[in-house]
Amino acid sequence: MLGDLIPVMTGVAMAGRYLGQNIVAMTWIGDGGSSTGAFHEGLNLAAQQRAPLVLIVENNQWAYSTPVARQVPIKNLADRAVAYGIASKIVDGNDVVATYETTKSAVEDCRAGRGPVLIEVKTMRMKGHAQHDPAEYVPKAMFDYWKTQDPIARYETYLTEHKLWDAKKKSEIDARIERELDADQKFAEESPMPPAELAEQGVYCEGCHTIEAEWRRAKKEVIPPASNEEAVWKVADFGAFKGPFAPAAAAAPAPRAAASGGNGAESPLVAHDEPEVAKQTPLRVPFGRGPKDRSVELERRDKVAERPPRHNKPPHKRRRR
């Protein structure tokens, strides 16, 4: 179900750190899935554990037929990060290079032990929710705008402008993609359906897998007596407050040097600038169907009230049509 992978990948990130693997876990969610309980529980645990998790929120403006403006009352989904005390970034998701660079820096931050990063990727779902859905509820103007932002076309322009390829290279790549797609389609269509009796197999692991953790640190670090030390990701000012009952700074044990680099003591709340794309995208989109937003309704009513009355005759004297 939507959001399930956020706590799961938090666990992967925690396990990777525990095993000394120096990995960063990445997972994806949409604007729609960002409202699930698992999203918030997972993000909070990742934040509390300072887990090396990069969460990409693909904001493609629509959750099935519901636009973002009718899902959440916030401007940027990245704003969620502030509440969890983690870093966030917003990027134009149709800019391949910007998305790559933003993600890379987020992964580097994670690897340095600075805790999870949420990246909101602003983009657009150019088709319906699935094959059956013609997406008539999406205003045409919105499609028209986003057609001008096609990420492939923009990336091709970038490559051309930076002289990173030429027409020959482009046609080679296009031909290769066509070939690969054709081959995959052929493979899928020619593969036989699985035998029916397979339905009864594989519910349980009965010796089909060997489960063994890949240790990249000395096991003795996590076996007593060495194990009873402070966690590496202790945050110095975590939960701190001013007042007579504030815990004495001296009482907090010094964090052990991180096994996977970084001391994890910083908790930088990266303020994000509003990117161009957010300014360009209309915040309130007109809805094709369904009830209108109340403010839209009130606006319309005000306009009606301003209009001079159409009928001068009292209602009982009007002729019925």
Next chain:
Amino acid sequence: MPEITMLEAIRQALFEEMERDPAVVAIGEDIGVYGGAFKATEGLLAKFGHERVIETPISETAIVGAACGMSYLGLRPVAEMQFIDFIACCFNQVTNFVAKSHYRWGAPVPMVLRGPSGGGVHGGPFHSANPEMYFVHTPGLKVIYPSTAYDAKGLLKSAIRDNNPVLFFEHKFLYRRIKEEVPAGDFTVPIGKAVVRRQGSDLTIVSYAAMAHVAMEAAATLAKEGIEADVIDLRTLLPLDSETILASVKNTNRLLIVHEDTRTGGIAGEIAAIVCESAFEHLDAPIARVTALDTPVPYAPPLEERFLPNAEKVVAAARELAKY
């Protein structure tokens, strides 16, 4: 051999498994400094540290999700529900993600989800539940519900070493009330094997967890009346040891099922179906069941007493069966 409580047996199993295998970690609410609501994890933090005794926010979905993710990298997390009632908060994560992981993706989830369950302690409707049947109905999970300290220790060790997600129910009424001699060293009890606690030829009483003790108490009373009961303690509900049940019923020809779970959809119905399918011609009497009422667990003591099965109710039902 020292006599220990079921709670101590569980604690020992956790300590010994964490000592044996650094891939075993504990995760849950208040399991560290405080040692858990029932002190099942007391001392774990001091010995194994924050990296292996992971204290989480109040966030059941996150606990189960993270445990699942950790198991994907080869760890064997033991997640605690502070009360098993709270497992409803992560029902989706358990039944949709964890249980289907191996079938859908070929990714085994070697994790244990344990927690205090059951009534009889005046815990009220939100701290007394027996939600085992939701999970017995979920292919991909294993469900254990022990009744003795020895079984609790041996089965928890088996659960931790199993390659599948195991739900381990710990009856909180039994935590400190039963004591027995448990070997200090390493031993396991196999998952999926019931045990015959008492032999008799007049009727079979099938039960588990706290009700296994009720069944034994009832069997002692019945013996004085000349009715000898075969008492089976299921220990594991999924997979169910139907062989032991069928063997006994074929011998006694009468079946009484006792469980603390509510009546409708309880495991008694499933066992009755199995016996009807495979041993119908051996039955001399209708299959009887003594269960909790189809209500939430009531709080007031007289109400909870009415709600729960007890030895008297079991004896009365057994006498009826013996008439056939």
